[in-house]
Amino acid sequence: xxxxxxxxxxxxxxxxxxxxxxxxxxxxxxxxxxxxxxxxxxxxxxxxxxxxxxxxxxxxxxxxxxxxxxxxxxxxxxxxxxxxxxxxxxxxx
Numbered sequence: 001x002x003x004x005x006x007x008x009x010x011x012x013x014x015x016x017x018x019x020x021x022x023x024x025x026x027x028x029x030x031x032x033x034x035x036x037x038x039x040x041x042x043x044x045x046x047x048x049x050x051x052x053x054x055x056x057x058x059x060x061x062x063x064x065x066x067x068x069x070x071x072x073x074x075x076x077x078x079x080x081x082x083x084x085x086x087x088x089x090x091x092x093x
Contacts, residue, residue, distance in 0.1 A: 002024055009017065046052055057065070066089075073085050 012020070043054065047054060073089075077085055
C-alpha cells in the first residue's frame with residue numbers, strides 16, 4: 001500500500017505522476033502474483049502433509065462470515081474510509 005498526501009500527489013508533474021502510477025501498478029501486480037503463488041504452494045504443502053484438513057467455505061458460510069464482520073468494518077470505516085472497505089469487499093467476492 002502506498003499512501004500520499006493528495007496535495008503532494010496532485011502537485012507532481014503529470015509525467016512523474018504517470019510514471020509513479022505505472023510503477024506502483026506493476027509492483028502491485030507482481031506482489032499479488034507472488035503472494036498467490038506462495039499461498040498455493042503452502043496450501044499444497046498443508047494438503048500433502050495430511051495433518052490438517054482444509055475446509056472450503058460454502059456460499060452460506062461466506063455470507064455468515066460477512067454478516068458477522070459488518071460491525072468490525074463499521075468500526076474502522078471512519079479510520080480507513082468506506083471506499084477502501086467497499087473495494088476490499090468487492091475484491092473478495
